[in-house]
Amino acid sequence: MIPAAFEYVRTTSLSAAIDLLQNDPDGAKLVAGGHTLIPAMKLRLASPALLVDIRGIDELRGIEIGEWIRIGALTTHAELLASDPLHQVLPIFREAANMIADAQVRNRGTIGGSLANADPAADWPAVVIALNAEMEIAGPNRRRRVAAKDFFVDIMTTALAPDEVLVALHIARPEPNVRFKYRKIRHPASGYAVVGIAAALAVQDDRVLTATVGITGATARAFGADTATAFLIGKFLSSDNIKRAASIVSESAECLSDQYASADYRRHLVRTQLARVLSS
Amino acid sequence: MHDQGAECRLHENVPNNITTVYKVGGGDYRRAAREADHIISLRIANNRLIPTCMETRSILAEPNADGTLTVYIPSQVPHMHRRWIADTVGIPEHQLRIIAPDIGGGFGAKMHLYPEELLCPFLARTLGVPIKWWESRSESHQSTYHGRAHTEDIEIAFRNDGKILGMKVETLGNVGAYLSNMASGGPTVNTINFGTGTYKIENYEAISKVVVTNTVPVDAYRGYGRPEGGYIAERAIDAVARHLKLDQVDVRRRNFIQKADFPYKPYNGPAVIYDSGDYEGCLNAAMKAFDYTARISERDELRRTGCYRGIGVAAYTHMCGMAPSRRLGRIGFNRGGWESSRVSVDSSGRATIYSGSMSQGHGHATSLAQIAADVLQVPIESIDVVQGDTRQVQAGHGTFNSRSMAVGGSSIHVCATRIVAKAKSIAAGMLEVDEKDVAYQDGSFGVPGTDIQPLSFAKVARMAYLGHTLPEGTAPGLDETVFYDPQGMSSPSGVHMAYVEVDPETGIVDILDYVAVDDAGTLINPMLAAGQIHGGVVQGIGQAIWEEVSYDRDNGQLMSSSLLDYAVPRAECVPNIRSSFQITPSPTNPIGVKGIGENGSIAAPPTIVHAVLDALSPFGITHLDMPMTPPRIWSAIQNARAGARQ
Numbered sequence: 001m002i003p004a005a006f007e008y009v010r011t012t013s014l015s016a017a018i019d020l021l022q023n024d025p026d027g028a029k030l031v032a033g034g035h036t037l038i039p040a041m042k043l044r045l046a047s048p049a050l051l052v053d054i055r056g057i058d059e060l061r062g063i064e065i066g067e068w069i070r071i072g073a074l075t076t077h078a079e080l081l082a083s084d085p086l087h088q089v090l091p092i093f094r095e096a097a098n099m100i101a102d103a104q105v106r107n108r109g110t111i112g113g114s115l116a117n118a119d120p121a122a123d124w125p126a127v128v129i130a131l132n133a134e135m136e137i138a139g140p141n142r143r144r145r146v147a148a149k150d151f152f153v154d155i156m157t158t159a160l161a162p163d164e165v166l167v168a169l170h171i172a173r174p175e176p177n178v179r180f181k182y183r184k185i186r187h188p189a190s191g192y193a194v195v196g197i198a199a200a201l202a203v204q205d206d207r208v209l210t211a212t213v214g215i216t217g218a219t220a221r222a223f224g225a226d227t228a229t230a231f232l233i234g235k236f237l238s239s240d241n242i243k244r245a246a247s248i249v250s251e252s253a254e255c256l257s258d259q260y261a262s263a264d265y266r267r268h269l270v271r272t273q274l275a276r277v278l279s280s
Numbered sequence: 281m282h283d284q285g286a287e288c289r290l291h292e293n294v295p296n297n298i299t300t301v302y303k304v305g306g307g308d309y310r311r312a313a314r315e316a317d318h319i320i321s322l323r324i325a326n327n328r329l330i331p332t333c334m335e336t337r338s339i340l341a342e343p344n345a346d347g348t349l350t351v352y353i354p355s356q357v358p359h360m361h362r363r364w365i366a367d368t369v370g371i372p373e374h375q376l377r378i379i380a381p382d383i384g385g386g387f388g389a390k391m392h393l394y395p396e397e398l399l400c401p402f403l404a405r406t407l408g409v410p411i412k413w414w415e416s417r418s419e420s421h422q423s424t425y426h427g428r429a430h431t432e433d434i435e436i437a438f439r440n441d442g443k444i445l446g447m448k449v450e451t452l453g454n455v456g457a458y459l460s461n462m463a464s465g466g467p468t469v470n471t472i473n474f475g476t477g478t479y480k481i482e483n484y485e486a487i488s489k490v491v492v493t494n495t496v497p498v499d500a501y502r503g504y505g506r507p508e509g510g511y512i513a514e515r516a517i518d519a520v521a522r523h524l525k526l527d528q529v530d531v532r533r534r535n536f537i538q539k540a541d542f543p544y545k546p547y548n549g550p551a552v553i554y555d556s557g558d559y560e561g562c563l564n565a566a567m568k569a570f571d572y573t574a575r576i577s578e579r580d581e582l583r584r585t586g587c588y589r590g591i592g593v594a595a596y597t598h599m600c601g602m603a604p605s606r607r608l609g610r611i612g613f614n615r616g617g618w619e620s621s622r623v624s625v626d627s628s629g630r631a632t633i634y635s636g637s638m639s640q641g642h643g644h645a646t647s648l649a650q651i652a653a654d655v656l657q658v659p660i661e662s663i664d665v666v667q668g669d670t671r672q673v674q675a676g677h678g679t680f681n682s683r684s685m686a687v688g689g690s691s692i693h694v695c696a697t698r699i700v701a702k703a704k705s706i707a708a709g710m711l712e713v714d715e716k717d718v719a720y721q722d723g724s725f726g727v728p729g730t731d732i733q734p735l736s737f738a739k740v741a742r743m744a745y746l747g748h749t750l751p752e753g754t755a756p757g758l759d760e761t762v763f764y765d766p767q768g769m770s771s772p773s774g775v776h777m778a779y780v781e782v783d784p785e786t787g788i789v790d791i792l793d794y795v796a797v798d799d800a801g802t803l804i805n806p807m808l809a810a811g812q813i814h815g816g817v818v819q820g821i822g823q824a825i826w827e828e829v830s831y832d833r834d835n836g837q838l839m840s841s842s843l844l845d846y847a848v849p850r851a852e853c854v855p856n857i858r859s860s861f862q863i864t865p866s867p868t869n870p871i872g873v874k875g876i877g878e879n880g881s882i883a884a885p886p887t888i889v890h891a892v893l894d895a896l897s898p899f900g901i902t903h904l905d906m907p908m909t910p911p912r913i914w915s916a917i918q919n920a921r922a923g924a925r926q
Binding site: 001043185187188189190259260261262264265268269272273 | 416418419785786787788826830839843844845846847848850853909910911914915918
């Protein structure tokens, strides 16, 4: 209940934050909403020596909408839910944000924090994969972008180096014919996804033109259902094709098993819920 | 955790880890079994639960300059806490003031004595400084006493027409590592005494074994034993209906204790007596509200389209408001069954009630005031209710076992009646008439049939304190204290029905409708009564579908150590609960009320389980244990499908 002792620094400069990480790659941790880190510290599952509070860094804020949509890492779930301009182009943000935890958590928790934490059952990883987002990352004297599907490496592990900061995500403005859906089976206590499926799909003349699907909760990391979407492209969205696509993904997924749900149950959910997402 | 029997003895003085063996019954089960057309057996589990309160436990002990000690505890039983702390820490009761402020829920968990409640007063007194302790949610899961944790083996002997001839029950009740205040009472007298429920089962043989384990102690949680007892009766009767493919309602009707049977002693045993009831009435009202026959047609029609809906029914009764004191003594309960109240009318006619009952969010300030207002014939705004301060409230037992209205409320009724009687005598003196000619009506004392100007209650109250014209033998003041010890206990009853849909691909249960018809006797405040039903049903739904304490089988680690792991029902899990009441006044108390707090959590678990089993009957599933979580339901369907393929 009471965390181990730690130092706390608040900074308004991205480079200062990176310097602090670089000086102490094992002991320093970034904190923004603190909705995962602080509970972990209270349970002593995490004991960082230094907390670097990045909430004052302007560059990490804001939602910008142009040819590309840029979402700053510090954007809260509540801001993503509330933004009408974002909803006009990418309604999946409101749909998914609405399913995250409760109002208190949404008011403080940030999308950057959620992505960088890479909880295998978090919602945003599935969404950013389905949207082919690019993650903007800043490190000492360098900037780089990583595709969302390559960002999630393993349980709580991302492509971020210890001295790097997730700055923003960038999403190409979707064609008007792309439809989005996020579907989630919640864990009854935590509210996290037992399985969550995000899809972006364009259909022309009854045939699938483009499709991307991100799946969270099922496996150690959120992943793109590339084999299924590759199968679907150019095909009719018939119930047979949907079933086939859903089976392709579920058969190859190495699903997690825990006290609440077995791997078989998760695999079944991947198949049936993906089919339901595609059918809707 | 390891199954090594006596090798793994937890306490030197508890052989085989069994603390108590208790038997109850009547008639001749073996003869019933010989005469029966069918005998079936089932094993049911009552999942271990955490009594989840909005407010976790906390305590503040503060030494005062005059040598006394004030202890703040969110206690359901402030005067019991005073006695326990006084006895154990060695502070005389008169030097100890327990204050129980507004409490964020208790549900039974805040009526025990916990070590922290002794340590804080001891330390405060020893060190001469205030000592505060409060538990985090995880600490609460690890140390506040759990509920339920039973396993029951049941054998039912019945005829082809569904009439149950006899029942045999073996209960194994887990009370955790140490016996808490009432620990042995739960799986024994509170459970198997009530195993026959609302049914006439004359041949009954029940035994309860109470075992200690290396887990958190288990004690009262909303119903304490009665939910487990009711679950025995209900799962049994549902199994009979299922076995014979008879309508679940018809089988219940065939076995119900009838209206003319009350007061009724089940299996002619010595311990249980149901004071009154009309189960058929509740059933008929529930079926009407639920639209039972139309729902059956709809369910059957939808089933053909692959939509799995189910209808669940459960009836219940029990005894609550533990009393009289003599009976509690007989069963070894180290407290009385009375409740105390003081009604103090000031010289302006305003009344203050000092009640030994203890609200934990029940709304006693309203309901107890209503009882007094009715008798005193004064506006409810003229009545204040004081609870939860042992310096202000003369004595009491607190709130548990659905006793506040039946016992606490009755004590206020009796006390307020004495106030009116005394006021009437004072009024007679003021009016210079004979007391027997005075009538009290609409808040005024007058002499019917005469033109004597009536006196208001306030004027009489003023005279009580002036004392100028009191009749011979009447003392001044308008202030009465009552210790009311009831003659018996009340028996609420009811019938609940649920309509659910199960998604076979996810195992998720959607509760489409929930109808509760409860008979809690005379209702003091129908809105608060409905609130009690709502809350109990929600906790019952939690037990049926979501909640379960689990330990790692290998190392004893508590797995459900936070609300990230332990699922209490959210608003989205709860249907619109349609609650209504039948009123069969209890003959055991002057206001006809019966307990209400525990009824929902007794009725809801079997109601929901039966509805889900009904929905899954096309798969051939006849049994599921609680909590029926989505993965468990899904697994049951998978297993049933695999079995069907073989």
